[in-house]
Amino acid sequence: MMEDSWKLFYVFGILVFGLAAQWKAVKSDVGSMSCGFPAVYNFGDSNSDTGGISAALNEILPPNGETFFGHPAGRACDGRLIIDFIAENLKLPYLSAYLDSVGTNFRHGANFATGGSSVRPPGYSPFNLGVQISQFIQFKARSTALYNQLSLNRRIPLTISNLPRPAEFSQALFTLDIGQNDLSYGFQHTTEKQVLASIPGITGQLSQAILVLYKEGARFFWVHNTGPLGCLPYSVLYDKLKPGNLDKNGCVKLHNEVAMEFNRQLKDKVSRLRTQLPFAKFTYVDVYSAKYALISNAKKLGFVDPANFCCGSFYGYHINCGKKATVNGTVYGNPCNHPSRHVSWDGIHYSQAANMWIAQRILNGSFSDPPVPIQDACQHQRKM
Numbered sequence: 001m002m003e004d005s006w007k008l009f010y011v012f013g014i015l016v017f018g019l020a021a022q023w024k025a026v027k028s029d030v031g032s033m034s035c036g037f038p039a040v041y042n043f044g045d046s047n048s049d050t051g052g053i054s055a056a057l058n059e060i061l062p063p064n065g066e067t068f069f070g071h072p073a074g075r076a077c078d079g080r081l082i083i084d085f086i087a088e089n090l091k092l093p094y095l096s097a098y099l100d101s102v103g104t105n106f107r108h109g110a111n112f113a114t115g116g117s118s119v120r121p122p123g124y125s126p127f128n129l130g131v132q133i134s135q136f137i138q139f140k141a142r143s144t145a146l147y148n149q150l151s152l153n154r155r156i157p158l159t160i161s162n163l164p165r166p167a168e169f170s171q172a173l174f175t176l177d178i179g180q181n182d183l184s185y186g187f188q189h190t191t192e193k194q195v196l197a198s199i200p201g202i203t204g205q206l207s208q209a210i211l212v213l214y215k216e217g218a219r220f221f222w223v224h225n226t227g228p229l230g231c232l233p234y235s236v237l238y239d240k241l242k243p244g245n246l247d248k249n250g251c252v253k254l255h256n257e258v259a260m261e262f263n264r265q266l267k268d269k270v271s272r273l274r275t276q277l278p279f280a281k282f283t284y285v286d287v288y289s290a291k292y293a294l295i296s297n298a299k300k301l302g303f304v305d306p307a308n309f310c311c312g313s314f315y316g317y318h319i320n321c322g323k324k325a326t327v328n329g330t331v332y333g334n335p336c337n338h339p340s341r342h343v344s345w346d347g348i349h350y351s352q353a354a355n356m357w358i359a360q361r362i363l364n365g366s367f368s369d370p371p372v373p374i375q376d377a378c379q380h381q382r383k384m
């Protein structure tokens with residue numbers, strides 16, 4: 001009997017020691033990064049949707065995912081998105097989509113972004129930013145209640161390991177990439193003047209959403225501005241015929257000018273939030289310039305003409321990526337052979353190769369205000 005309990009003690013000791021050693025290893029790994037964000041909560045549209053809209057409404061079909069996951073992975077891309085490279089950079093798992101009910105793990109964050117989402121309704125998707133923020137509030141409340149309830153049990157069930165630690169919400173990085181669909185929906189349904197006039201309302205609502213997150217305990221924000229809408233092959237396809245419409249890189253000038261105006265106002269809103277919320281940290285990320293740098297140097301960087309896209313097809317009307325059509329014996333809609341040579345995957349969404357190029361440049365802070373790497377986004381800029 002005595003001997004048995006010693007054995008037990010010994011085994012227990014090894015277990016504790018082992019866990020402690022493991023914990024230390026994890027800690028020092030994280031310790032090499034200044035902030036050690038334990039989680040990421042993301043809000044946005046298809047640029048950062050890792051499976052939300054695919055689970056909720058429109059399943060994303062092959063060949064999406066072919067380059068990296070080997071199967072459709074809820075992303076409108078052949079592989080990883082910028083948000084996936086953010087997760088890799090922070091040494092966290094890829095984010096599960098909040099709306100996905102199969103195989104999800106929210107221990108290190110959740111993704112509320114869904115394809116087609118805009119800041120404000122109406123739009124292409126019911127899951128506008130306001131809805132995403134409500135979902136986060138509910139997620140936080142319910143996961144905290146469940147965590148606390150399960151922690152009282154002596155035998156902790158497995159499900160607890162998929163839940164966020166309540167104390168980690170305020171240490172997490174909150175990332176936002178949204179607004180592109182407000183502009184493109186505006187261009188489709190209203191005049192250019194109306195789109196311009198709508199910008200203060202859109203950026204105002206985005207800023208309001210950040211205030212709500214702050215009230216919920218969020219402190220660290222990483223805000224992407226909107227990309228060069230006029231360089232998306234779909235914008236170009238529909239607008240290239242109007243004379244004088246394209247710039248020297250083949251992008252629709254007007255759409256890009258409006259996107260830049262949106263970004264000026266967004267940057268201004270973020271500056272105001274900084275003074276309004278001195279205990280929060282904001283990094284404004286100029287994704288527009290990173291994407292435009294890629295597009296204007298595409299050929300030098302080994303990409304094909306950035307107006308071409310890899311998946312889906314256009315010959316008078318377009319066939320979405322994942323669909324095929326046979327016209328006069330010719331099959332349209334097959335993906336290209338080398339997605340990594342295309343900036344655009346499907347005419348709207350960037351390829352994994354493009355996302356990687358952009359991520360490599362934005363994550364080290366070279367397109368950010370303040371210019372700090374994402375791992376340091378909890379701090380004031382270091383004095384030089």
Ligand SMILES: *[C@@H]1O[C@H](CO)[C@@H](O)[C@H](O)[C@H]1NC(C)=O
Nearest residue numbers: 315316326327328329330332
């Ligand atoms: C298919 O064939 C018809 C009849 O020859 C022709 O009018 C039409 O333009 C063709 N369509 C395409 C997409 O080639």
Ligand SMILES: *[C@@H]1O[C@H](CO)[C@@H](O)[C@H](O)[C@H]1NC(C)=O
Nearest residue numbers: 360361362363364365366371
């Ligand atoms: C960030 O990374 C890019 C690509 O590797 C590099 O060209 C750039 O100089 C880096 N910037 C900083 C501030 O480290």
